[in-house]
Amino acid sequence: MTEQKQTSCTPREELYERIGKFQERLRKAGIQAALVVQKADLFYFSGTCQDAHLLIPTQGEPLLMVRKSYERALEDSALEKIIAVRSFKDIGSNIAGMLTGNGKIGMExxxxxxxLFSRYKKMLEPLEIVDVSGVIREIRMIKTPYEIDCLRDAASLTAEMFAEIPNFIEEGMTEIELSGKIELFLRVRGNQYPRIRAFNQELSIHILSGWNAAYPSYFDGPTGGSGVNSSSPIGSGYKKIGRNEPILIDYGPVLNGYMVDHTRIYSFGPLSDKLMEAHNTALEIKRRIAREAKPGLDGKDLYDIAIGMAEQSGFAQHFMGYGVSFIGHGVGLELDELPVIARNYSIKMQPGMTIALEPKFIFPDEGTVGIEDTFLVTENGLEPFIPALDDAIQIL
Incomplete structure (x- = not known):
């Protein structure tokens, strides 16, 4: 018996709707075309992650040029024009055949x-390469109904995961053991590895306990973790999970390329009054932001609300960890999408945005408490992807 191939094809009309929005932005900017090469962007506009270049002119049909694997790209992508190429020379020849003059061509x-920029610059002469990464990220920031359905699927898997956590955790087990159990549970259900766009921000699984959830690392997020050694100094380590300490489960399952991001706190036995109070403050911040974040409101104003509440609680010095100045980030094909709810970062809330809000308090040598939930911005405000998920600390 032959196993059925597990593949997800982005609908043709979905791809062309996205491409049409991009072409409109290119025309307004006076750019002849864009050459898309980054994997997440390539998947977004073509439906494939094969080794390929996607040329999107301001008018007309895009051209997907595939080095490897052409056969799989044909299976993945619903675009009309897909050709096989062998080299940069082939790519350059095809672009020269479609574009004329010395106008602008966009890249990420x-x-x-x-x-690589130097090679593209030489290949594309006399065209001038300009940056269109911001335009692409802004288009991707507003999710389509198809994408929202994909995110709902990922959120459903997240809910299943959290329901099973009490069955996985054992007092005295290491964080790595717990991480392995959770990863196996998700993997056999189709979980993929998350993507992150920022340079050198490799992602690890944040399943952390006690002091290790407050252990600093290079990662641009509120929590760190020791990792297993200095070559990968982030996330779960060999620390054993003990009693009366917060156990942080921060995981973003990925299905069909799309991810959500949620955090829940567990504990064997009660936590200190200080940690419980800080956790409840985080819940109040999340709920307040969820009420306030209506279309048109500026993200930096939401950040200011969160900071004000943290200061009133008396825990401001522990809010969001080491050098972190945001409380929310976009999710989708990548973990660090727009919008960002951050200090001095102005961005208006718009329907179709998806935001992971994560107010957390980090106490050195004690641990991390707080919450993270992914929301959809609607005309009426924020809608949680997992409405029924309990956000209180679960005492085991």
Missing amino acids: LDVLPVN
């Missing part, structure tokens, strides 16, 4: 390495 300069 936020992620493109300098050595």
Whole structure:
């Protein structure tokens, strides 16, 4: 018996709707075309993650040029024009055949390495390469109904995971053991590895307990973790899970490329009054932001509300950990999408945004408490992806 291939094809009309929005932005900016190469963006506009270049002109049909694997790209993508190429020379020849003159061509300069930029610059002459990464991220920031359904699927898997956590945790087990059980549970249900756009921000699984959830790392987030060694100094380590300490489960399952992000706190036995009070403050902050975040409101104003509540609680110095100045971030194909709810970062709430709100308090040598939930911005405000998920600390 032959196993059925597990593949998810983005609908044709979905791809062309996204491409149409991008083409409109390119025309307004006076850019002839864009050459998309980054994996998440390539998947967003073409439906495939094969080794390929997608040329999107301001008018007409895009061209997907595939080096490897052409056959799989044909299976994945619903685009009309898909061709096989062998080299940069082939790519350049095809682009030269579609574009004329010395106008502008857009690329994702936020992620493109300098050595590759130099090759593209030479290949694309006399065209001028300009940055369109911001435009792409803004388009991706507003999710379509299809994408929202994908996110709901990921959220459903998250709810299943949290329901099973009490069956996985054992007092005295290591964080790595718990992480392995959770990862196996998710993996056999189709979980994929999350993507993150920022340079050198490799992602690890934040399943942490006690002091290790407050152990600093390079990661641009409120929690860190020791990791298993200095070559991967983040996330779960060999620390054993003990009593009367917070156990943080911060995980974003990924299905069909799309991820959500949620955090819950567990404990064997009660936590100190201080930690409980800080956790309840985090819940109040999340609920207040969820009420206030209506379309048109500026994200920096939401951040200011959160900071004000943290200061009133007396725990401000522990809010959001080490050098972190945000309380929420977008999710979708990548963990660090727009919008960002951050200090001095102005961005208006719009329907279709998806935001992971994560007010947390980090206490060195004691642990982390707080919450994270992913929300959809609607015309009426924020709608949680998992409405029934309990956000109180679960005492085991």
